[in-house]
Each structure stands twice: as C-alpha cells, then as structure tokens.
Amino acid sequence: MTSLRFDSYAQPTVNATLGGAAPGAVRPKLIPQLKLTGAPDGEATPVTGPALSVVGPEHVIGVDPGLFGRRTPAPGVIDAVSNDLVSVDVLAVDLPWRFTPRPADPDGRLRPWMVLVVVEAAQSRLEAGAPLPVLLTHRRELPDLAESWAWAHVQSAVADTPDAQAMPQAEIARLICPRQLKSDGTPYIAAVVPAFRAGREVGTRSPVSPANALDDAWTVSNPGDQPDDTVKLPVYLAWEFITGQLGDFEELAARIIPLEDTETEGFGSRPVDVSQPWPDTEPDPEHADAEVQVEGALRDITAMDDDSPPPEVTDLREALADAVNAGAERAPDHQQQRPGALAPPLYGGPPAGRDTVDAEDDEEDWLHGLNLDLRHRLAAGLGAEFVRRNQEELMAHAWTYAGAIRETNRARAQGRLAERVAASLHRRHVATLTPAELIGLTAPARNRVRSVTEGTEGVTAAAELHVSRLTDGFASTAWARLTRPSGPAARHAVAPAEAFAGAADRMPPDVPRTVALGRALTDGLATRGLAGATSVPVTGSVVDEVPAPPDTPVGGQVARQVAAAAAAEDRLRATRSLSSLEVVRMVAAANEYTGAEAAIDETLGTLPFRTSLLAANTGDAVFTLADTGMATMAAESLKSTIAALEEGTVLSEEGALSFHQGCGPDVAAAGVRVDAEPFRDRVAYALSPEGLVGLRLSERLAVPSAMGDPQGTEEVMPAPEFPVPMAMALLADTPEWFLPGLSAFPPERARLLAANAPFIESYLIGLCHEMNRELLWREFPTDRRGTPFQRFWPQVAGSLDLPPLDSFDDGPLGSHLSPDTRESVILLVRAELLRRHPQTLLFMVPALAADDGSPEGLDPDPTHWSPPLFALPVDASTTAFAFRGAPDDIVGPPGAFFVFQENAYQLRFGFDMTEIPLRTWNDLSWPLVLDGRGFASARRPVIKPSSAAPTDPVWGVDAAQTAAIALQRPVRVVRHASELVRR
Secondary structure, three states: OEEEEEEOOOOOHHHHHOOOOOOOOOOOEEOOEEEEEOOOOOOEEEEEOOOEEOOOHHHOOOOOHHHEEEEEOOOOOOOEOOOEOEEEEEOOOOHHHHOOOOOOOOOOOOOOOEEEEEEEOOOOEEEOOOOOOEEEEEHHHOOOHHHHHHHEEEEEEEEOOOOOOOOOOOOEEEEEEOEOOOOOOOEEEEEEEEOEHHHHHHHOOOOOOOOOOOOEOOOOOOOOOOOOOEEEEEOOEEEEEEEOOOOOHHHHHHHOEEOOHHHOOOOOEEEEEOOOOOOOOOOOHHHOOOEEEEEOOEEEHHHHHOOOOOHHHHHOHHHHHHHHHHHHHHOOOOOOOOOOOOOOOOOOHHHHOOOOOOOOOOOOOHHHHHHHOHHHHHHHHHHHHHHHHOHHHHHHHHHHHHHHHHHHHHHHHHHHHHHHHHHHHHHHHHOOOOHHHHHHHOHHHOOOOEEEEEOOEEEEHHHHHHHEOOOHHHHOHHHHHHOOOOOHHHHOOOOOHHHOOOHHHHOOOOOOHHHHHHHHHHHHHHHHHHHOOOOOOOOOOOOOOOOOOOOOOOOOHHHHHHHHHHOHHHHHHHHHHHHHHHHHHHHHHHOOOHHHHHHHHHHHOOOOOHHHHOOOOHHHHHHHHHHOOOHHHHHHHHHHHHHHHHHHOEEOOOOOEEOOHHHOOOEEOOEEOOOHHHHHHHHHHHOOOOOHHHHHHHOOOOOOHHHOOOOOOOOOOOOOOOOOOHHHHHHHHOHHHHOOOOOOOOOOEEEEEEEOHHHHHHHHHHHHHHHHHHHHHOOOOOOOOOOOOOOOOOOOOOOOOOOOHHHOOOOOOOOOOOHHHHOEEEEEEEOHHHHHOOOOEEEEEEEEEOOOOOEEEEOOOHHHOEOOOEEEEEEOOEEEEEEEOOHHHHHOOOOEEEEEEOOOOOOOEEOEOOOOOOOOHHHOEHHHHEOOOOEEOOOOOOOOOOOOOOOOOOOOOOHHHHHHHHEOOOOEEEEEHHHHOOO
C-alpha cells in the first residue's frame, strides 16, 4: 500500500545556491566554477566561467495550460462545496518555486512565485490583455502574500512496505487559496497570478524597476492600503464556478433520515376503482365505493407478509374468466390462432399451451393469478400498452433478425425435403433388401456403418461380419458379381425357389425365375452362413493369436525402451486379439447371447489394458503410447494383460485363443452365430437418413439451442430479443407504477423497499404477450411462444430476470423470476447528497450480533461488504440501490447496516463549518483559523488537539504540516436497515 506525504516545496539546486542580487539588478548572476587537474604534476587549476543570467518572474509572459492538472472545484461547477478550499494541481513539481527570486527564510519557508487567488465575480472581472489576460479586482478579495508559503506544497505517494510500489505520476505540486467561500449560489473567479511585482509588471507590459522588482505583487496591510483599491494582475490560468448550498459530504449525509410514518400516505400503492368494472353495465350498489390498492414494481417490506387478494378481487374472478374464455368458445376448433375471436387477452396462454382459464383453478397457478387477479392483470396491461405505444420502434428492431431467420428456414426447408425424399428412397429401396443384398450394397461403406451400438462405442458392419460364422469371401466384390440376379449362377440354377427358406415371401410373383432364383440363392447362403449352417470351411479363429509374454526387460532405461520397441509387433497383435474379443462380446450381446457376453465380459473385466482397447482406434492408441516414449509402460501393461488371459482362457496347440467354456455353442472359435433378419434390420437402420441432413446443415448454419434443435431441420421460429432493462422503461413511461407515490417522496429521505415479484413477472409477461401478437400481425416468423423481454433490472452482469415462458412450471406468479430479482431489497434515497456527490459509495454490511441478538457494530471483514447489484437513477437527486438478500435477514436482528461513504478519488482541503471541541485535526473548523478578512491564516494560534501524538503536525509551522491538517478525510455515515422500514 501507499501513503501520502507532503513537502513544503521543491526547488532546483541552482536556485538554492544563489545569493543576493548586485546593486541595480533584479536577479543575482550565476558564476560557474570548476577545477581542472592535469598531468604530470597533478595540480588543480581553478577555472571561472562567465556570469550567467538567471531567469526570474520578470521573464515569464505565460504558462502552458498543460502544466496544470485537476482543479477543485472543476470549471463550470454550479454547486461547489463552500467548506472546501479552492486548489489547482501543478504537474511540474518544482514550477511554483522555479522562478522564486528569494531564498527560503530561516524557518525553511519558501514563497512561490505564483499563487492562486479566488475573487467574487460580482466584484471582479477578466479582461483581454497582452501578453496575458488581466484580472481586475479589489484589494479585499486578495490573500495576504506574507503567508503564501503556507498555501503551496508538494504531494507524493510513498510505499508503506518494501514490496509496495508508488503510484505513477504521484508527485505533484498544489496551489491553494485560503479564502472561505460563501454559499448559496455565489459566483467566483479562480486565477493563478504572479506573487512578485516583477511578474506583475512584465505581464501587464509595465516597466520593471530593479528597486522594487522583488516586492509583493500586492499588499493588504501596508499603510494606505484600502479594501476597495483596484488591483490589476496578469493571469496564467483562470476558471469560474458557483457555490451551492451550505454543507459538505458529512453534513449532507447526516441530513438523510428515514421516511416518517406521517409521510407515507399514498406511498407504495395506488387505489383502483372497481365499482363499475365493465363499461356497458350498471354499477353494483353494493360496491359503489369499491377500491383496490394496487402496488407497483417496488413495495414496502412490511406489506410482503399479506399478499392475499382482497374481497373485491375475488368477486371479479368469475366474471374475468367468462370474459377471457369467451373468445376461445366462439372460435372454431381448427383455428389455432383464432383470428376472429375478440375477447380480453389471455396473457401467457400460447406459451403455456392453454386458451382458457378456470375461475375454480388453484390460485397458486401462475396463469390463473395473472389473468384473474386484476392487480396482476393490470400490471400485464401496462406492459402491453408500452408495446402498443412503441410498436414501430420495436418492430424496426425485430426486423433486423428476420433476414437471418428467413435464410435459415429456407435452408432447413430444403433440408426437410431432402430428408423426406431420402427417407422414401430408403423405405422403398433399402429397407426391403434381403440380408445378402444389403451386405453387397454396404460394401463401400461397411467399415463406417455401425451395426451394433453400445453407449458411445460401436461395432461396424464389417467387424460384425468378420466375427460372424459367415466366410469373409461372401462379402467380396467377386462373390457379388458371381451371384448377381442376372449372373451366371442365377442362369444355371435348377432348384425351385421354394427350396430356399424364406424365398417365397421375398420374391414378388411377377419377378423372372432367374432373378428369383438368384436372390433366393444368395439370401439363403447369407442366412445359413451367418447362422453357421454353411459347409464352407473356416480356417483359423476369428481372434488373432496371442503372443507369449515378452521377457522382463533388463538394464537401464535405454535398454528397456529398446526391448519394448522390439516387441512392438507382438504388442500390436495382442492388442488386436483383445480388440477382437471386445467386438465378439458386443456382437454376442446384440444377438442376445447374454451368457456368452457375460462370460467374455467377466474374462476381460480385470484386464489392465482394457481402457485403451475401448478407445476409438485401438491401434492408434498403442502407437501413440510408443511414439510418446511410453512404450515400456504399454509393454508392461500388455504383459500383465496376456498373463491374465492365460489364466482365464485356454490356448490351443496352434496358439489360437479359445473362449471360456461358459460361452456356449453360439460363440466359438469359428465366430458368433448371427441371426440374419436382426442383422439386416440393424444395418438398414444404420443407413437411415434420419437426422443426417440436419447434422450436415448444422455445419453450415449455426442455430443457438435456445431457438431449437441445432441439428434439426424443423422451422426456426424464434422471437427477437430486447435486452433493455424494462425497469428503466417503466420508470420513464409510468413512474407512478414503478413506485406509487414516487413523485411525492420527500427530499432528504431514505426507505428500504422490496421488489414486487408478482408485479414484475406480470409486467414482463404482458410485454411478451403483446409483442408476440404484434409479430404475428406483421407476419414475422414466430409461433407466439417466445420471450422477447427477459430483463427488468439493469444488472451489471446482464443476467436474465425471467426464464423462457414455455419453460414455466405450475408455481405461483412471481416464483419464476431469478433469485436476484425475488430475494433483493431496494434502498430508495432522495437527497442533495446524491446530486452534489454522484460518486457516493454505498455498501450493505452485516451487523455483528450482541449477546441479546441486537446489532452491535459493523462486520470488519471487507469481503462481507456488499456493493449494490445496480443503481437505478430516478432523477438527479434520487437513486434506487439494489442489494441481494432476503428482506427478513437484512432487517434483522441483527440485520445489516447501510454505509454511505465518500469517494476518495479526489483530495479535498478545507475545514468544518461548525466549531466543536478539537479532539483531532479532523475537527478543525473555520472559526478557529479565520482572520478578520475571511481568509484562513497560518499565523492564527491553534492549540494542538488533545489526542494528538507528538509526531502529529502542528498548525502554521510550514506548508507540509498545514496541508496535512487541512486535508479532508473521507467520511462514512451508517444507518441500520431496521431504521429504514415502516415501524
């Protein structure tokens, strides 16, 4: 961390060594001297240079405005704090003392050559001049230059710890005017002017006399000085401002008090006349003066305990249900949009999939509460009215979405056509093929078509055929040519079609005999071959030989790597054998040979290398292990795997792997017995085009999941999104529904409120409902189920307050909002503090609990200090601050405190207006430092505070200590939440 340090001045070394001026001269001369030492004798020879002129205030005819920094108060301010001292930062840290013609006095006080003055604009004026503009004012408006040393200092940032770093550009100089300002709209001119007569004369093109060049630019206490004397001063920098009402941050914050109970009439709710709910009916005498109090988006915390509807609302439910349902009853059943049904809207009906509401429904149902409780229906109507008034602007924004939506729907329509044509072709020409014909058809893609799927893994049709009992040659192209329907085998066939099982069912009656016989021949062979009933000899096992375990590698790391690399072929063959076992297991499971599948799974269940076998490409997995220097690990794992296989299986004399005896006759070394018809169905299903067109489209068209299936082909009908926080729209459109009584909220008051979740949800649903109707009317591609408005509060994170309407559950109205919206409190503050200090910081701090549970103090942990979720400005002096938390927990006990803290981004210097006992320098007030002319005087004797330490600054010693005392520390004002609610 860093701390501020003040120094009285910063002066170039040359200036500090100058003596007095020669007779008749304004400034002393600088005579450079040095000594030259040369060989061989090494004696030093003094050398004196020519006398050099030193620049002084008489040479300055202007100062670059860029050398000045922040000005307090800022130019043009109309509500400057009268407690504070006016100041200006100087970026060149030595500039205020660079041209000072006098040395520091014995007490170390150095007067600057330029000073800051502040004069009343009514008594002074700025005029153009050459070479500088001039300020014409009276002597009484100017400070005493004899104390100018006290009101210019240097500020720097010092690291508190060795590892801390000072802030960049942390060294600046500062000029301060010690004048006390008047309050209540007094205009002032602040100007930087020369402090010595030489500077004044050169700035006004007057001759500079060496006799009085070092005199003060003006005096205030010499004989003959009159307060009304006119003084003409050249100006290096000037700005104007106006003071505001009396009070600094501390005083303004102390003025904020809780809203009194006597001031709450008409606050928080508005009366609604329900004596004549329908314009075409006579008023009911029993309800001649019936009124319902309707709350706005904010409500009093104490009103949250009772949210039951009043009797007037209950009495209107049945009539409202009849009116709303009348449109649905008159519309034809086949008209989903019901364009001819004129009736009060059923808010939220399309997203909920309902077109009527029953007065006898559960009151906890959100659709019931929204449409049959006039308090909530009124809120929805406010949202709908906002859309109607701003429909052109809203639709202009909506149409920006339409181009991309139409292009997406056009491509998806083409995709649906392609998908349906492909599905028809598949249904007529693929799904009707025999197993043999399907095996021939899939030959080019057999290694990519999965016939067995198990989770994310699968077995291709080629792999299943390989581990089946059908000879591999049956799937070759040579066999396909030989057995084609018009090929040589079919032409020479003499057996009747009925000789082949199932042939009569598959052969249409008008198919030529040779074609029928050819199809029957190949189909019969495929069926018999897959089932293992063929007489074609099978050579070897479907599972590769398992090599013997490699010898234990010996030697160093290099030798182990070489030995492992030498066994790479054995590892690869072993891996293929184990992969074949996995394929056999999955094929057995697909053919419902549960016993065999379980036996193989039990055999493989404890193998260390099985995880690698389940990779997408087992061979690549092994080679990757070898290529990355992990061949030894792979070899060791395979060695233990093979050893485990030897214990759980039987090896034949030829070295082929025999299966566990528990597999049964359906799974053997010759392969798995596969049922032809289920195999044909699985392969035909794998060739189905369902979903493939949409998958290909998703590579070209990016559709967010919120708008539909990203890989689908159905029409996209999203609603446009309006990310504007609608609380701001409600506040600008109808502020009395944001918070009834807001306009009459008295100044200098604060009130703790809660978000009215049912009102907010109703308002957002009304916005969405009416916007969807407008989109339908304008022929925008939508289905009226979208949620165009999902944000109510202006949260910094941009989180949504309302989820999609079509995802609502059956909870009560208001329960669907986000937790930050439901469980939050709003601190409404109307005070001059917020207008004068818009950068005010506000925190909610948990209270520490005393033994009896009452609040005892602030939680000191800064991580528990919560800033507002957002701050919603109502007007220049009114802001609604939102905080996360349940109202009961915040009110307590022990509850939480709200802390108003002054923002310390800008340093201020000044004194309190009211004199109080001086316990610390923070209590120093204007009456203790004022002289008789209205200026703070460093020569006024001020007793050191009672609690001051010996190292604390002392008033009037030097500029550094004066600045440290006049510095205004940031102020905090604390209020407990229980003080800010209705008592």
